[in-house]
Amino acid sequence: MDVNEVLQFVDRVVFEQTGKHLDDVQRAIVEGTWQRQTYDNIAHECHVNKNYASDVGAELWQLLSQALGEDIKKTNFRSTLERVYIKSSQVIGLGNHHNFHFCTQTFNQHNTNNRETNIKSQSPYYDLTLTPKIINFYNRKSELKTLLSLILDNNIRLISVLGLSGIGKTTLVKRWVDLNLDEFEVIIWKSLKYPKLLELLIDDLLNTCKQELKVTRDDNLKQLFDVFTDKKCLIILDDVHHIFTRGEFSGQYQSVYQDYQNFFKLITETEHQSHLILISQEQCAEMECLDEELYPIKALKLSGLENGEILSGMGLKTDQDSGLKLIEKYQGNPMYLKDVAVLIKDVFDGNVAEFLAEDSLVITKEMRSHFNQLFNRLSPVEQKIVVELSKFDQPVSREELRQHLDLSSIDLINGLQSLQQRYLVSKIKTDPILFNLSLLFQEYLRTIEKNSINP
Numbered sequence: 001m002d003v004n005e006v007l008q009f010v011d012r013v014v015f016e017q018t019g020k021h022l023d024d025v026q027r028a029i030v031e032g033t034w035q036r037q038t039y040d041n042i043a044h045e046c047h048v049n050k051n052y053a054s055d056v057g058a059e060l061w062q063l064l065s066q067a068l069g070e071d072i073k074k075t076n077f078r079s080t081l082e083r084v085y086i087k088s089s090q091v092i093g094l095g096n097h098h099n100f101h102f103c104t105q106t107f108n109q110h111n112t113n114n115r116e117t118n119i120k121s122q123s124p125y126y127d128l129t130l131t132p133k134i135i136n137f138y139n140r141k142s143e144l145k146t147l148l149s150l151i152l153d154n155n156i157r158l159i160s161v162l163g164l165s166g167i168g169k170t171t172l173v174k175r176w177v178d179l180n181l182d183e184f185e186v187i188i189w190k191s192l193k194y195p196k197l198l199e200l201l202i203d204d205l206l207n208t209c210k211q212e213l214k215v216t217r218d219d220n221l222k223q224l225f226d227v228f229t230d231k232k233c234l235i236i237l238d239d240v241h242h243i244f245t246r247g248e249f250s251g252q253y254q255s256v257y258q259d260y261q262n263f264f265k266l267i268t269e270t271e272h273q274s275h276l277i278l279i280s281q282e283q284c285a286e287m288e289c290l291d292e293e294l295y296p297i298k299a300l301k302l303s304g305l306e307n308g309e310i311l312s313g314m315g316l317k318t319d320q321d322s323g324l325k326l327i328e329k330y331q332g333n334p335m336y337l338k339d340v341a342v343l344i345k346d347v348f349d350g351n352v353a354e355f356l357a358e359d360s361l362v363i364t365k366e367m368r369s370h371f372n373q374l375f376n377r378l379s380p381v382e383q384k385i386v387v388e389l390s391k392f393d394q395p396v397s398r399e400e401l402r403q404h405l406d407l408s409s410i411d412l413i414n415g416l417q418s419l420q421q422r423y424l425v426s427k428i429k430t431d432p433i434l435f436n437l438s439l440l441f442q443e444y445l446r447t448i449e450k451n452s453i454n455p
């Protein structure tokens, strides 16, 4: 049993008891106690005082004791959990950790709060190879809750997780999957970074589910939907934007991957008990739907992390105020924050206040290379719009843009929609409506302009 399994197990127990997942302090206590740390160390690491940490710990031990029918304290937490875990595996004949939910039910027959779950008669099929192992995870409580509610409570069949690159889409979904493994009989995660034809993807999915392949493509597709009907499956397709065309408006399928459009439609339009999560930095028409009653589709659009917790693990010298300023400057994007943290360590010896005193928005070379890729994915119309927007210090109205750009009304409208579907431009609902370019992308474009280098 490793620390991640322990965290999942305890989270599951707590969720069953209280309807809430572990918060960050509780997670730190479980993790720290497992690693035999003192409350002093744990409190220091999660920036709370020692008394508070030990109070939260005491409540947690009490809750676990009740749920598992064991007298659990900080001193015997590790040994008791190991024993309970082994015992529960033997009771239900499982050699793996996937049915934690079942385990806790076995130990708490009188628990009335349990979510109605799907207890599996056969061993589940999981393919989570090449997914990131989540070690540090901050914030995103409401997003985890939203996913839970969409997928498990409301049974939405097609869910998209959308947002700029680096904002934390993959991390969020993997964390959610880790916490909810036992809700599904099949979980398969595939990245489309190097996309394959739909028929090959379907073959892969069937293979993982140990189904024999049929001769024709249509039969395989039917076979897959039979599996979706028989079993509760969760399929995750990451980096979906790679099946869209570069240099065109957002979400236009490359002709070789056009079949995916029908596949996504089939997922929403047919009856079955499974779910598909699409992770993408570009939105397409199939990811959102106006008639939600008819087609169960939902999109979760991620914005930045809102507090400085993520900085705590980066080894920076910072107080709350400068931490928040740094987060704001880099729009809470964890990938940019990680990049800039390395720079602050290298050049400013980790001193955030000194870095902020520079008073310029520093674009690291990693960010720049990311923005280059983003810029190159844009259609020529979008490129013109962002270059023009980057010249303004304030949000700009459509009319103002029209005056400065040699574009037809239709091109301008479509371009503004597409840029919003890539999360580079946001709309401010004033009268007139104003459009705002992501500050970091703006800074990148300005630097390019200044250096007169073609992006």
Ligand SMILES: Nc1ncnc2c1ncn2[C@@H]1O[C@H](COP(=O)(O)OP(=O)(O)O)[C@@H](O)[C@H]1O
Pocket (backbone or CB within 6 Å): 136, 137, 138, 139, 140, 163, 164, 165, 166, 167, 168, 169, 170, 171, 172, 310, 334, 335, 338
């Ligand atoms: N909630 C989070 N807590 C801690 N680190 C995070 C969080 N979200 C993302 N990260 C980190 O930020 C980086 C980018 O996240 P990722 O999920 O790959 O972004 P995306 O899939 O949107 O491009 C990764 O290094 C990841 O570990």
Ligand SMILES: [Mg+2]
Pocket (backbone or CB within 6 Å): 169, 170, 171, 238, 239
């Ligand atoms: Mg990703």
